Amino acid sequence: MEAKFPPEPVMTDVTTAWDDKFCDRCKMMSSSIIREILKFAQMPDVISFAGGLPAPELFPIREFEEACAHVLKTDGQRALQYSMTEGYGPLKEALAERMGKYGVTTGPNNILLTNGSQQALDLLGRVFIDPGDVIVTGKPTYLGALQAWKVYRPRIVGIPVDDEGMQMDALEAALKTENPKFIYILPNFHNPMGVTLTLERRKKLVELAAKYGTPLIEDDPYGELRFEGKDLPPIVVLHRENVIYLSTFSKILAPGIRLGWVVAPENIVRKLVLAKQGTDLHTSTLIQMITHDIVKRGILKAHTKEIKRVYGERRHLMTTSMEEHFPEGVTWTKPEGGLFMWVRTPEHINCMELLETAIENKVAFVPGTVFYPDETGLNTLRLNFSNAQPDKIIEGIARLGRVLREAIG
Amino acid sequence: MEAKFPPEPVMTDVTTAWDDKFCDRCKMMSSSIIREILKFAQMPDVISFAGGLPAPELFPIREFEEACAHVLKTDGQRALQYSMTEGYGPLKEALAERMGKYGVTTGPNNILLTNGSQQALDLLGRVFIDPGDVIVTGKPTYLGALQAWKVYRPRIVGIPVDDEGMQMDALEAALKTENPKFIYILPNFHNPMGVTLTLERRKKLVELAAKYGTPLIEDDPYGELRFEGKDLPPIVVLHRENVIYLSTFSKILAPGIRLGWVVAPENIVRKLVLAKQGTDLHTSTLIQMITHDIVKRGILKAHTKEIKRVYGERRHLMTTSMEEHFPEGVTWTKPEGGLFMWVRTPEHINCMELLETAIENKVAFVPGTVFYPDETGLNTLRLNFSNAQPDKIIEGIARLGRVLREAIG
Numbered sequence: 124m125e126a127k128f129p130p131e132p133v134m135t136d137v138t139t140a141w142d143d144k145f146c147d148r149c150k151m152m153s154s155s156i157i158r159e160i161l162k163f164a165q166m167p168d169v170i171s172f173a174g175g176l177p178a179p180e181l182f183p184i185r186e187f188e189e190a191c192a193h194v195l196k197t198d199g200q201r202a203l204q205y206s207m208t209e210g211y212g213p214l215k216e217a218l219a220e221r222m223g224k225y226g227v228t229t230g231p232n233n234i235l236l237t238n239g240s241q242q243a244l245d246l247l248g249r250v251f252i253d254p255g256d257v258i259v260t261g262k263p264t265y266l267g268a269l270q271a272w273k274v275y276r277p278r279i280v281g282i283p284v285d286d287e288g289m290q291m292d293a294l295e296a297a298l299k300t301e302n303p304k305f306i307y308i309l310p311n312f313h314n315p316m317g318v319t320l321t322l323e324r325r326k327k328l329v330e331l332a333a334k335y336g337t338p339l340i341e342d343d344p345y346g347e348l349r350f351e352g353k354d355l356p357p358i359v360v361l362h363r364e365n366v367i368y369l370s371t372f373s374k375i376l377a378p379g380i381r382l383g384w385v386v387a388p389e390n391i392v393r394k395l396v397l398a399k400q401g402t403d404l405h406t407s408t409l410i411q412m413i414t415h416d417i418v419k420r421g422i423l424k425a426h427t428k429e430i431k432r433v434y435g436e437r438r439h440l441m442t443t444s445m446e447e448h449f450p451e452g453v454t455w456t457k458p459e460g461g462l463f464m465w466v467r468t469p470e471h472i473n474c475m476e477l478l479e480t481a482i483e484n485k486v487a488f489v490p491g492t493v494f495y496p497d498e499t500g501l502n503t504l505r506l507n508f509s510n511a512q513p514d515k516i517i518e519g520i521a522r523l524g525r526v527l528r529e530a531i532g
Numbered sequence: 533m534e535a536k537f538p539p540e541p542v543m544t545d546v547t548t549a550w551d552d553k554f555c556d557r558c559k560m561m562s563s564s565i566i567r568e569i570l571k572f573a574q575m576p577d578v579i580s581f582a583g584g585l586p587a588p589e590l591f592p593i594r595e596f597e598e599a600c601a602h603v604l605k606t607d608g609q610r611a612l613q614y615s616m617t618e619g620y621g622p623l624k625e626a627l628a629e630r631m632g633k634y635g636v637t638t639g640p641n642n643i644l645l646t647n648g649s650q651q652a653l654d655l656l657g658r659v660f661i662d663p664g665d666v667i668v669t670g671k672p673t674y675l676g677a678l679q680a681w682k683v684y685r686p687r688i689v690g691i692p693v694d695d696e697g698m699q700m701d702a703l704e705a706a707l708k709t710e711n712p713k714f715i716y717i718l719p720n721f722h723n724p725m726g727v728t729l730t731l732e733r734r735k736k737l738v739e740l741a742a743k744y745g746t747p748l749i750e751d752d753p754y755g756e757l758r759f760e761g762k763d764l765p766p767i768v769v770l771h772r773e774n775v776i777y778l779s780t781f782s783k784i785l786a787p788g789i790r791l792g793w794v795v796a797p798e799n800i801v802r803k804l805v806l807a808k809q810g811t812d813l814h815t816s817t818l819i820q821m822i823t824h825d826i827v828k829r830g831i832l833k834a835h836t837k838e839i840k841r842v843y844g845e846r847r848h849l850m851t852t853s854m855e856e857h858f859p860e861g862v863t864w865t866k867p868e869g870g871l872f873m874w875v876r877t878p879e880h881i882n883c884m885e886l887l888e889t890a891i892e893n894k895v896a897f898v899p900g901t902v903f904y905p906d907e908t909g910l911n912t913l914r915l916n917f918s919n920a921q922p923d924k925i926i927e928g929i930a931r932l933g934r935v936l937r938e939a940i941g
Contacts, residue, residue, distance in 0.1 A: 139747065139797055141776070146662040146665070147662055148659070149659055149807075154805075154809065158617075182608065187608070187612065188608075191597070191601070191604065195596055199597075201788075202788055203591040203593065203786035203787070203788040203789065204787060204788045205584075205788060237812075241811065242812040245810060245811040249555075249683065250555065250557070250558055251554065251555050252555055256555070274658070274807075305550075337549060338548065338549035365549040378613060379611055381817075397561040398558075403646075407789055407790045407816055409819070
C-alpha cells in the first residue's frame with residue numbers, strides 16, 4: 124500500500140522532541156510474536172494454522188445487514204449518540220438472562236460491556252494489579268492476558284497445565300507461599316492447549332480458592348463451542364461472587380465487532396466502569412444495539428450449532444490427518460470444542476526453529492513457548508483448526524508431518 | 533429498569549474474596565462529576581446545557597444505513613473478522629489525504645485509529661507518563677484528559693486560559709522551571725471555554741516549544757466546526773513532527789460509533805499500536821469500514837456545513853438571550869465554532885452551589901471548577917449550545933438569568 128502523497132518528506136523516523144520521552148512502562152510492551160508470524164503466514168501458498176480466526180464463511184452477514192437496517196431505521200438517533208459507560212441496558216438484560224440459563228444468577232448491574240474480552244483483561248489489570256503483585260496463570264496461558272497485564276508489572280506465577288487442565292497440586296503449592304491477587308483460568312478448550320478442566324479439578328480449584336481466600340478470573344470465550352462430550356459447570360456457578368467471569372461475541376458471532384462482557388459483583392463493575400470511562404468513555408452504541416437486535420432475533424442457538432458442526436468436523440479431520448502424517452514421538456491434545464489444538468514434539472526439538480523450516484515448506488503454526496510466562500515450552504506448538512478449509516487442513520498437516528519427520532530424523 | 537430475575541439474591545454488595553484486592557491506581561479514578569450532573573439534567577422538564585452532545589437530529593442516519601448495507605453486501609467477511617491494530621488501511625489513507633489538505637504532510641503509517649479521541653488520550657498517557665512526570669495543560673482543560681491521565685500519576689501544571697487561549701507568558705514561566713513531558717493544547721473552540729488560540733499565540737507557542745524542547749499534544753475535535761471567522765493553521769502544521777495531533781469523527785459524523793485518530797511520527801505510532809494491542813486488539817472493523825464508506829461517498833463537507841449552520845444559529849440565539857436575561861457582572865465567551873460557551877460570574881458566586889438552585893429551577897449546566905486541574909475556577913460555568921432546540925435555549929437561558937440575578941442579589 125503506497126501513500127499517494129506526501130509531497131515532501133514526512134513524519135518518518137526523524138528526530139523530534141518526543142524521542143526521549145517514552146516512559147518506563149513502554150519497556151513492558153512487546154508486539155505479539157503471533158502478529159509477526161502472521162505476516163509470513165499470509166504469504167501466498169502458505170497454509171496457516173497460526174491465527175486464531177473464526178471461519179469467516181460462517182459469519183451471519185445477512186442477519187447483520189437486517190439488524191443494521193432495523194436499528195438505524197427505528198432508533199438511529201440513539202444508536203449514533205453517546206451512551207452510558209456500563210453498556211446498552213437491553214443488551215445487559217439479555218446477557219444477564221443468558222447467564223441465568225447457565226445457573227449464574229445476575230442482574231444487569233453485574234454486567235459491563237467491553238471492546239472484546241481483551242479490554243476486560245486490561246481493565247481488570249488496571250483495577251487490581253499493583254507493581255510486584257503476584258498473579259497466577261496457567262503455564263501456558265492466553266497470550267493476550269500476558270500482554271494486557273505485563274504493563275501493570277505483576278510477578279506472574281505459572282502453573283503447569285496438562286490434558287485435564289491446570290494442575291491442582293502445583294496450584295496449592297503456589298497458593299501456600301505466594302498470596303496471589305487472583306488466579307486466571309481458562310476452563311473450557313483452553314487457549315493455546317485446547318484442554319478442558321475436569322469436574323474433579325473444578326471442585327478442587329474452588330476448594331483451594333476458598334481455603335486460601337484467592338479470587339478467580341474465569342475467561343470463557345469458547346465455552347459454547349463444545350462439539351463433543353458434556354458441558355461442565357462454569358467456575359462462577361461453583362464459587363459465585365468470588366469469580367469474575369469473562370465472555371465475548373467474538374467466537375459465537377463475529378470478532379470484528381469487538382464486543383465482550385464481564386460478569387462481576389456490583390462494586391467491582393462500578394470500579395471497572397470508572398476505569399473504562401477514562402480509557403474510551405463507552406463501547407460503540409451502534410455495535411451494541413446491532414448485537415442486541417441479533418440476539419433478540421434468537422439466531423444464536425442455531426448459529427452456534429452450525430459453528431460447532433463445522434469446527435468439530437475440522438478438528439476431527441485434523442487429528443485424523445495427524446495420525447496419518449505425524450511421526451512417532453509427537454503427541455497432541457484432542458479438544459472437545461473451541462478453536463485450538465496443542466502439539467508436543469520430542470524434547471530436543473525447538474519449535475521456534477521448526478517454524479522457519481515450516482514456513483519454507485509453506486505451512487505455519489505458533490511456537491508454544493510464546494504462551495509460557497517463563498518462556499519455556501520450546502517443544503510445543505499451537506494449531507488452529509477453525510479457520511482453514513478441509514482440503515487445506517489435509518495438505519497443511521501433510522506438509523507439517525514432513526517437516527516434523529525431517530526434524531526428528 | 534428491573535431485572536426479571538434473579539431467582540435468589542445475587543452479586544450485589546456481598547463480601548467476596550475480591551474486596552481487599554483493589555490496587556492503589558483505583559484511588560486515582562473518579563467518576564466524572566458531569567455524569568452525576570447529567571442524572572439530574574435528565575429529569576423531566578429540566579432544560580440541560582450540561583452535556584456535550586451533538587444535535588442528534590443532524591446525524592446522517594440514511595447514509596449510515598446505506599454504508600452498512602454496502603459494506604456488508606460487498607465485503608462482509610472482512611468487516612466481521614479480526615483486523616490490524618493500526619486500523620483499516622483505506623480509512624488511514626483517506627485520513628492521511630484529508631490531513632494533507634490542511635497542510636499536514638503524512639502517510640497512512642502516521643495514523644492510528646482509536647475508539648474515539650478518549651482512547652488516544654489514554655494510550656498517550658500509557659506510553660509517555662511515568663509517575664511524577666510533569667505535564668502542562670490549560671487551566672481549565674478537557675476533563676476527559678484529566679481522567680485519562682490521572683491514573684498514570686503525573687503532576688499536572690495548569691496554565692491560565694483567557695479569551696485568546698492559553699497564556700504564553702505563564703507557559704514560558706512553567707517551561708523554564710518544570711521540564712514537562714509534554715504540553716496538552718486545545719487550540720480551536722476549547723472545551724470547556726469555547727475560545728480559540730490566536731495566530732500570534734500559536735506562533736509564540738511553537739517558538740517556546742522549540743526553545744525548551746517540549747513536545748505538544750494538539751487535541752482538535754472541533755476544528756472543522758467553525759461557523760464564524762477564519763481558520764487558523766493547526767499547531768502540527770507550524771511545528772510538524774514535534775506535535776501529536778488528535779481528532780475524531782464524534783463531532784463531524786456521530787459520537788456513538790466511537791472512532792477517532794492520532795497523527796504522529798511513525799516510531800510513536802508503533803508504540804501506540806503496541807499499547808493498543810494489549811488494551812483491545814483493534815477498533816471494530818465494521819465501524820471503520822462503514823465510516824470509510826461514508827467518507828468515500830463525499831458527504832462530510834456538506835454535512836459539516838449543515839452542522840455549522842445549526843450550531844452557529846444556536847450559539848447566536850444563546851448569546852442574544854444571555855444579553856437579554858443575564859445580570860450585570862456576568863460575562864461570557866463568544867465562540868466562533870464548536871459546542872461550548874463559558875460564563876464567568878462575580879467572584880463571590882460559587883457555581884457548584886448555584887447548580888443546585890438551577891436544578892430546582894429546571895435548568896442545568898456544568899460548574900467550571902471540574903475542568904480545573906487545581907479545582908479553582910469556582911465562579912465559572914460551561915454551557916453547551918449544540919444539543920438544545922431553539923425554544924429550549926430561549927427558555928433555559930431565561931431561567932438561568934433568574935437564578936443568576938437572585939444569587940448575585
